[in-house]
Amino acid sequence: AQSVTQLGSHVSVSEGALVLLRCNYSSSVPPYLFWYVQYPNQGLQLLLKYTTGATLVKGINGFEAEFKKSETSFHLTKPSAHMSDAAEYFCAVRSGPGNTPLVFGKGTRLSVIA
Amino acid sequence: DAGVIQSPRHEVTEMGQEVTLRCKPISGHDYLFWYRQTMMRGLELLIYFNNNVPIDDSGMPEDRFSAKMPNASFSTLKIQPSEPRDSAVYFCASKLGVTDTQYFGPGTRLTVL
Numbered sequence: 203a204q205s206v207t208q209l210g211s212h213v214s215v216s217e218g219a220l221v222l223l224r225c226n227y228s229s230s231v232p233p234y235l236f237w238y239v240q241y242p243n244q245g246l247q248l249l250l251k252y253t254t255g256a257t258l259v260k261g262i263n264g265f266e267a268e269f270k271k272s273e274t275s276f277h278l279t280k281p282s283a284h285m286s287d288a289a290e291y292f293c294a295v296r297s298g299p300g301n302t303p304l305v306f307g308k309g310t311r312l313s314v315i316a
Numbered sequence: 317d318a319g320v321i322q323s324p325r326h327e328v329t330e331m332g333q334e335v336t337l338r339c340k341p342i343s344g345h346d347y348l349f350w351y352r353q354t355m356m357r358g359l360e361l362l363i364y365f366n367n368n369v370p371i372d373d374s375g376m377p378e379d380r381f382s383a384k385m386p387n388a389s390f391s392t393l394k395i396q397p398s399e400p401r402d403s404a405v406y407f408c409a410s411k412l413g414v415t416d417t418q419y420f421g422p423g424t425r426l427t428v429l
């Protein structure tokens with residue numbers, strides 16, 4: 203079965219510092235991988251996704267993620283954190299081949315310190 | 317586009333009462349998902365529909381939970397009777413079948429006293 207592990211339930215960074223949120227996956231099929239962001243009292247929004255092709259994926263708000271098959275990882279990064287990046291971030295993997303639901307990680311709460 | 321619409325946004329009820337959560341997916345989307353989010357268990361898929369037909373309800377925790385989708389623009393999640401452990405945020409999401417991106421509603425925060 204497909205699964206996602208997010209390392210660290212809470213990450214705190216200073217404003218302007220590098221953001222690195224870790225995600226490792228397990229998948230028996232070629233993985234489709236996603237990062238979603240949830241701002242307080244809102245639903246989840248798609249940040250970026252990897253399906254096929256280029257392994258470095260750029261998303262909204264300056265975030266990017268790199269698919270590394272050898273490491274079964276899909277870590278999310280942003281060079282310089284902004285206060286507005288404070289939110290909960292979820293990594294997800296498609297649960298199977300074809301049109302199947304996503305399996306979400308437990309989430310990582312990002313705090314940005316001024 | 318109005319996005320996925322959920323109602324109510326907040327619901328407080330007493331144990332044993334029936335609770336109905338409502339969702340209107342994005343027009344034209346043919347998949348609809350119901351999720352539950354708690355601190356302990358994270359985001360769990362409860363059930364999903366394709367073209368109004370339930371495809372997988374293995375995530376529905378108990379027989380107290382039921383979901384329907386009478387037409388392409390409306391779905392309900394019902395809990396009867398409700399229990400304090402059902403307290404959570406319930407999200408509805410929809411997507412267009414040929415794409416991978418799910419669009420989430422703002423959620424319903426349910427508190428069962």
